[in-house]
Amino acid sequence: MLDLSLDSLASAYASGDLTPSVLVARLCDAIDAYEAVDPAVWIHRISKQDLLDRAAELEAGAAADRGPLFGIPFAVKDNVDVAGLPSTMGCPAPLYIAEETSFAVQNLLDAGAILVGKTNLDQFATGLVGVRSPYGAPRCVFNRDYVSGGSSSGSAVAVAAGLATFSFGTDTAGSGRVPAGFNNIVGIKPTRGLLSTSGVFPANKTLDCLSIFALSTADGDRIRRVAEGFDPEDPFSRAGAPVPLPLENPRIGIPMPDQLTFFGDDAAAELFNTAVEKAETLGWEIVTFDYEPFRATAELLYGSAWVAERLAAVKPYLDKDLHPVTRQIIEDAGGFDATDAFEAIYAAQRLHTRCAMIAKDFDLILVPTSPTIYRVDAVEDDPITLNSNLGTYTNFVNLLDMAAVSVPAGFRANGLPFGVTLVGPGQSDDALAVLADRLHRGLHPRSGMQDSPLAAPALSVRDSDGLVTVCVVGAHLTGMPLNSQLTERNATLLETTRTAPDYRFYALADSVPPKPGLSRDPNFDGPGIEVELWQMPMESFGSFVALIPQPLGIGTVTLADGRNVKGFICEPAGIATATEITHYGGWRAYRADAAA
Known part of the structure; x- marks a missing residue:
């Protein structure tokens, strides 16, 4: 056949x-x-x-x-x-x-x-x-x-x-x-x-x-x-x-x-x-x-x-x-x-x-x-x-x-x-x-x-007209202090996944509540960082971005399976005074260890 x-x-x-x-x-x-x-x-x-x-x-x-x-x-x-x-x-x-x-x-x-x-x-x-x-x-x-x-x-x-x-x-x-x-x-x-x-x-x-x-x-x-x-x-x-x-x-x-x-x-x-x-x-x-x-x-x-x-x-x-x-x-x-x-x-x-x-x-x-x-x-x-x-x-x-x-x-x-x-x-x-x-x-x-x-590859989430997918890595994760900024904008959790291996992860200095910074290093081969993907109505995206303080911003994040989504990234100035926590593989693991 x-x-x-x-x-x-x-x-x-x-x-x-x-x-x-x-x-x-x-x-x-x-x-x-x-x-x-x-x-x-x-x-x-x-x-x-x-x-x-x-x-x-x-x-x-x-x-x-x-x-x-x-x-x-x-x-x-x-x-x-x-x-x-x-x-x-x-x-x-x-x-x-x-x-x-x-x-x-x-x-x-x-x-x-x-x-x-x-x-x-x-x-x-x-x-x-x-x-x-x-x-x-x-x-x-x-x-x-x-x-x-x-x-x-x-x-x-x-x-x-x-x-x-x-x-x-x-x-x-x-x-x-x-x-x-x-x-x-x-x-x-x-x-x-x-x-x-x-x-x-x-x-x-x-x-x-x-x-x-x-x-x-x-x-x-x-x-x-x-x-x-x-x-x-x-x-x-x-x-x-x-x-x-x-x-x-x-x-x-x-x-x-x-x-x-x-x-x-x-x-x-x-x-x-x-x-x-x-x-x-x-x-x-x-x-x-x-x-x-x-x-x-x-x-x-x-x-x-x-x-x-x-x-x-x-x-x-x-x-x-x-x-x-x-x-x-x-x-x-x-x-x-x-x-x-x-x-x-x-x-x-x-x-x-x-x-x-x-x-x-x-x-x-x-x-x-x-x-x-x-x-x-x-x-x-x-x-x-x-x-x-x-x-x-x-x-x-x-x-x-x-x-x-x-x-x-x-x-x-x-x-x-x-x-x-x-x-x-x-x-x-x-x-x-x-x-x-x-x-x-x-x-x-x-x-x-x-x-x-099945010959077709597995179907993955993608942005649709009127919706945008946002990759979050720290304080916006489920159960974390800023997660309400997503849920009050009718955002929905899609999945938990990881970034591509060439990302480093940092705990930012003097951040309240504590926040991480994500930065891509083409010469780095690490474990990838655990992230959550949330999808929200496009009309809510602007007000969400307006809440993000320096040195953080929204850019494009590449995931382990090759997908590109909008997500949190960090300016180099913020990383200069931060502590690298890449080896934890994600914010939850780092916070659990810090609380121990």
Whole structure:
């Protein structure tokens, strides 16, 4: 199988060992071969010649002008528009030929990505099973007797089977997460509005969002950053300030034991318990909480007038050949009136308030991506109930305006994969990705049909628009006298790490409270100095810097892993009268010794 990870392809292109033309030729062969195994993945494939033409176009450009996704193959769910291509929404014939490319897809193409095709889905993105399509039912890549998950079924299988580096799905009720869990890949459900839904056929327009399938959170997060952007043509597009999360010892909420259900799947329950134990070994604090308001929120999606929003989108197409289950769900929505809609809005807001109060006790939620997985024949026999079961831990997320990432969490004894999902506040996508990546690597650092080791490097924290990371070394550390200058500015502790080895460390003379000085010496090779990384809103950074006295200041500090962050440095004049304490390796060790 081809290694399609972002860094592997970029390295191969840079060295000349691979070209986009060679890649797409090999990829076409791989897609042809997999179609013999599962013919239901694709609804529309880009022809080999068109792919070669796109590759040649990219190769003709100057190397310096290559976009961040140069030559990266991807797929999109067939409810996402691409100019000149049919959009079917899983109907037997195209509903239309798209005149324009969706905003997010265009961002990917502009970055040099290569679209290989449009994938199968539960019709009108209604379902979590992946079997409600006239184009067939894409199957779990590990056992064809089992569902692949929906509604973004084909998009997940395309990535898991090694037919694309990443793909777009959509996620209203869990469609970007359940198929990820069933196919041993990552599913990223961003904050609603972060990725434009212009050119995306709606399911529930007020709740919809594009989702990303990838082999690693690191790859998926990079794709999100390229695809996102404020779109004035999308009334639900937004670009709010990122919400930081603590990357050091976060508090993780899990439902109380009697509120966890796996519908008899004891292997899934065991794997979830293992995930919780692993989170604890990462230093994460586990907090149980009352899941009932979240469950009640989830039930609103299909059990109230919210479902009528699907009718609003599909009503002009009720004369089409609809899948019987899809038709039943959508036509039943006609029984709600405007009064019901307002009552559903009120109920959702009441639950939102209750859930927000409960969430004050933790930073993130950890839940199973899905409580179990079903055979295709079982879903066909009981399509509504089993579909509903699969959304047990997903349906509440968009209604509560949260973000989520599903990651692989190992395999049952029968060879079927299991996934868990981290759920964070809206706009916490940047930090959430880092934590999800750590959990993935701690639980099961592999992915895809071949269960291959992760090729992408571990995802590390970085500054986001509206946030700045500050490296502190002394009196601003957690528990130290000046730490409040950070916390009162809504700064969040990200992690504890060390500087590069060429830093010396000093105890400053006559400093009240006692403070250290950090200075770089290119000719020095030491232990590195222990530091904390804090992230604060950019608008608070200026007032923080204004508090810093001479001889200290803010400069750029290089960390042991090569990252550069803003942090405390010391003028040479201050070091001249200071005592070197580099051998302590950090301020805490020095202060502990001084107090002894």
